Amino acid sequence: MNTNTKKNGAIALCPIIGLLATQSTSWQDSLLGRTVIGGPMVALLVSMIACNLIPSLDKDFKAGTTFASKKFLNWGIILTGATLSFADILGTGVKALPLIIFNILLSFTVAILVGKKLGVAKNTSVLVGGGTCICGGTAIATLSRIIKAKEEEIAFAMAAIFLFDTLAAFSYPYLIEALNFTPNQFAFVAGTAINDTSSVAGAQATYQGMIGDPSFQGALNVKLVRTTMLIFVAI
Numbered sequence: 519m520n521t522n523t524k525k526n527g528a529i530a531l532c533p534i535i536g537l538l539a540t541q542s543t544s545w546q547d548s549l550l551g552r553t554v555i556g557g558p559m560v561a562l563l564v565s566m567i568a569c570n571l572i573p574s575l576d577k578d579f580k581a582g583t584t585f586a587s588k589k590f591l592n593w594g595i596i597l598t599g600a601t602l603s604f605a606d607i608l609g610t611g612v613k614a615l616p617l618i619i620f621n622i623l624l625s626f627t628v629a630i631l632v633g634k635k636l637g638v639a640k641n642t643s644v645l646v647g648g649g650t651c652i653c654g655g656t657a658i659a660t661l662s663r664i665i666k667a668k669e670e671e672i673a674f675a676m677a678a679i680f681l682f683d684t685l686a687a688f689s690y691p692y693l694i695e696a697l698n699f700t701p702n703q704f705a706f707v708a709g710t711a712i713n714d715t716s717s718v719a720g721a722q723a724t725y726q727g728m729i730g731d732p733s734f735q736g737a738l739n740v741k742l743v744r745t746t747m748l749i750f751v752a753i
Contacts, residue, residue, distance in 0.1 A: 521578045528582025532590060535561050543727055553727020558720030559688060594716070610739040614706050618744045621710055622751065625651035641667040645675035653745045654679050654713030660752055679713055687717035691725040701725075701734055709740025 539561035543553045555563075565583075569575060626647040633643030644665055648657040655676060662672045690712060694704045704725055712718045715738070722737040 524578035525582035525585070528579045529586050532583060532586035535564055536590075539564065543723075546727070552730070553724065555688075556691075556720055556723030556725075556727055558716070558723050562684070562687075562720065594719075610702070610705055610736050612743060614710060614740040615743060617706060617710055618740075618747060622651040622747060639671055641665050642671045642674050645671060646678055648748075648751060649675055649679040649713060650682075652748045652751060653715060653741075654683055654717070656714070656745075657748055657751070660748060664752060683713040683717050686712045687721045690721050691728055694725070695728060701729060701731070701736060705736025705740050708737040710744060712737075712741075715741055715745065 536557075540557040542560045543557050546553050546555070626644070629643045629647030629650065630640070632638075633640070633646070641662075645658045645661055645667060648661045649655065651657075658672060658675050658679065661667075662675075667675075690708050691704070694707060699707070708718055708721050708725070712721055718737050718741045722734070725737070726732050726734050
């Protein structure tokens with residue numbers, strides 16, 4: 519199998535997994551009477567398991583999945599944004615602004631102080647702090663150019679952020695339900711504490727199914743306001 523065939527096959531496989539993962543919410547409703555895990559998180563889980571069970575996947579195949587993750591994810595976020603209400607963003611999102619600003623200050627303070635205590639490079643601490651309080655990989659990529667971070671510093675920060683981002687996206691909907699929080703409280707917690715926009719969307723999709731309200735967009739509204747803070751952090 520040549521390089522292009524492997525790459526194109528990987529690109530085609532990604533939307534197939536996405537479609538099946540989306541359909542899985544209907545299967546969950548039929549079998550369990552509710553959505554237990556949202557489509558985006560099903561797709562992430564299936565892909566992670568597949569890549570670890572098939573370690574022999576070569577660089578040509580992974581080049582296709584990397585292409586899909588960059589292009590499809592960007593378009594997905596744009597299309598998701600097109601479904602959001604500007605009035606809702608100014609409502610729920612702006613109400614969360616004091617908490618967002620507090621989280622930014624807390625994140626950088628803890629990252630730098632703890633990093634210094636552990637002997638972690640300052641650049642790495644800054645990248646972890648920025649990735650935690652703003653928007654994960656996007657913040658790390660932006661800040662790394664400004665502070666001229668080394669490749670190993672960027673890689674460490676990316677790995678740390680992705681690990682905890684994934685754990686948060688999977689666990690927060692169930693944690694919120696166990697604590698009997700309201701949907702508005704979920705919006706504040708998920709929108710300010712889960713890192714990447716895609717992960718917030720995934721957690722929100724799970725929560726939508728759990729509460730039976732597909733129109734709920736609170737977490738993404740908060741997240742979009744939080745993402746704009748990257749401009750001020752970069753400055």
